[in-house]
Amino acid sequence: MVLGTSSNAGKSWVATALCAWYRAQGYQVAPFKAQNMSNNARVVATPDGQWGEIGTAQYLQALAAGCVPDVRMNPLLLKPEADTRSQVVLLGQVDAALSAMPWRGRSQHVWPQIAQALDSLRAENDVVVIEGAGSPAEINLHSSDVVNMRVARHGQAHCLLVADIDRGGAFAHLYGTWALLPPEEQALLRGFVLNKFRGDARLLAPAPQMLQERTGVPTVATIPMQWNHGLPEEDGVFDARSTGAGAIHTTVAIVAYPRMSNHDEFQPLLNLPGVRVVWARSPAQLQGADWVILPGSKATAADLDWMRRQGLDAAVVAHAHAGRRVLGICGGLQMLGEALIDLHGVDGNAAGLGLLPLVTLFAPDKTVRRVRVHLPALHGPWSSLAGMTLDVYEIHHGQTQLRTDMEAGQPQRSREVVPGLVWQNGPGHIWGTYWHGMLENTAFVQALFGAQAPSLEVVFARLAEGVQAWFAQEA
Template identity: 65%
Template sequence: MTAVCVMVLGTTSGAGKSWLTTALCRHYARQGLRVAPFKAQNMSNNARVVAPTLHRVRGSLPPEGADAPWGGPAAHRGGEIGSAQYFQSLAAKAEPDVRMNPLLLKPEADTRSQVVLMGEVSRELSDMPWRGRSEKVWPHITAALDALCQENDVVVIEGAGSPAEINLHASDIVNMRVARHVQARCLLVTDIDRGGAFAHLYGTWALLPEDDRALIKGFVLNKFRGDASLLAPAPQMLQELTGVPVVATLPMWWQHGLPEEDGVFDDKTRAAGAVHTTIAVIAWPRISNLDEFQPLKNVPGVRLVWARTPADCAGADWIVLPGSKSTAADLAWLREQGLDRAVAEHAARGGAVLGICGGLQVLGEALIDTHGIDGNAPGLGLLPLVTAFDADKTVCRTSATFGELGGTWRSLSGVTAAGYEIHHGQTAQHPAMAAKGDIAREVIPGLAWQNAAGNVLGCYLHGLFEDPAVLRALFGVTAPTLETVFDGLADFLEHHVEPGVLDALIHKD
């Protein structure tokens, strides 16, 4: 088979490409079609672990409990893709695959990114000037896309930024070059809440070459507030200028439940009902995998706050130190803001502290880097651990059972949680501190440790709060499932798109 390709482009970043792509994946999957998402290049520190294509060539993953060259009984090595494509694949009812996001850029600084090609870190590409990468990676991108097209009925493609960034046109590998390669039927979405939506749509269309304009089949107005009839006559005037109809006006919708891909959550969505637990998540500059906190937003009575100053931690029941793409640099930032003292004082009062991945490393005594991976630094000293950065990166899906915990986290005792690991650091008990009797309680071998008082917990396992068993243990509730979220997105889209448009997009001429 050869798939029909539908592509979602945006006038800007944040226009709504990711969630619209996700909604389209679920819509077409509900029609009984084989659907796959695709994004040629994503820039995000939110990543998920999937089975590399190599494993697919060999066969499916081994049965649970079977040994394999890429993992043991409870861990399967894998590759990385952007979280948005991971969720889109689940919405499409497809197995997540590195081909769905062949190139992932993970920012480590304002002018430097780690480059992940087909799920694996490429040091060669990471060290290469940005504009020099395009032709080297383009064959990998087209091979991945062509393979997905051969295996599916519909491939829903997400663009990046804007297709009209004319300074990047010559090195484009994610927008119109991809669209031309598969003759995709494109929707162009804009955020009308920002203002200037019709100018954004017209300007983007006008800057495209004529052949590319022909691929634009519809305009989408996203995040509209108010009476849609008041938009007239602008949609008709825009169509007269471009020949392209406005096919949907989507109302503002804050609580759709899909994790934000690039931005942190905001305070526009408050906890439902009386707040019983306030969780302050440290918002350091190189935060990674922030999407794993989305389920907490859906737990009744839980309020999430981004902490950038000590005042933001005031009144918090928990302080969470999340993942980081640059742990030593983020630790330095933490100290500059005085947040190190805020965390230490919170812990000293018996307040709950949770460190995840990079956050776990920061809670220890020291970061040791002999390979130039991240940097050396003294830790916060809340756990008697030391982390050494290794040249090899741990990337695996993991299922593990908590041992006996005490104090704040005792309800997790015996709970089996499934998640994923992405880290260079290897953490262990600090030997000199152990000799003095200061020993961390290892509650998951090699993955999680607790302090003697029981209020500080560090864990390498990402995705804890996405596991229903963990939410039940901690809060006695289960958040809405992703399946519920995906169906809600598709329902919303189907209700607001002009009749027949979605079917017409995949109708083979």
């Protein structure tokens, strides 16, 4: 089990690397995280043959492990809709009753499913790599814990505790976390990991030895800072240094509204040579962009309101009117239209940006599916994509319709490229779609940018090699 002294310590990344390493050693391995709070989700199969959602981190860990992702690997997913409200997804499906329940009241209802999911994965695999959440020493949450030490105790897991040494205070974080755990949980800690280290590792002495003398726990790995490692940041920590290398020929501005979802699907852009990615939160950051992308949103109406308060709505419209590319995905597609209509209290009502003659009606039931699609003929700057086969997925409450009566006087009419899923404006430079994951198809990226990012298999191989080196140094 990989625990952390805090969020962003590197739990997801280290767990992914361990999945890749165990796979490389010939083990049958699977990932597990009891509860994930993230608006980055992927579509996977459920035991009854339906589609469900899990956190992106566990989806990628399953790929690193060489196994098929399924809902047991992240049985509880919390998708924040506001600062004090989340949509609860249990074993892949939205659970309205749990979503309405107070946080502390959920644990007794979800623990049996969590334990069963973990036990079944343990029965089927040689190794299960478990990821914790936040810190195991959040003593205000210990009594209702279903993701950290309760899981560790249930599985009698061998636990690693990871600290982000780049932030400073790592040894205090490690010691304080250990000290706040009861003795039976301290006994499960088998090693400390110092992550994101920059400098000469010899300068760490004598701290690791002193820490071991106080806790009985050795420091088993010191992992150097990893820029451009190729995996998306789980919690949306954006860093310009992750932009692809080489002379910049294309700038892509992604509007980073507060409830942005599935931003992990843009990681291939950050890995591309010559492509500069800007996470835009102000109109100035859209200036000079070749592309503007409106990503998915877990609260489309609220994020549209935020855009208007920043002046980003006018900046996006100006960019589109200048004939530059605009891509709206899922919630971003809905924003491109004329209106959002919510009769069921799902998201909220709002006027759209008016760049496509679309009206979206929010439905109580969520569409969740993974599909293989064949692109029909496209026009404008997207024409090179015609005939391409893509693996994509959908996660949305909205149902969108084309309303050609709303664009009277336009010389070139917008069109529905794929019924209910893909639309383009008349000139063709504005494209809206419910399809997530297009940029993770190498042929799609090659056609649009003339280059390819390293494949996930290459990324996983590098991680496995890294584990071999980082842990061996401390052995």
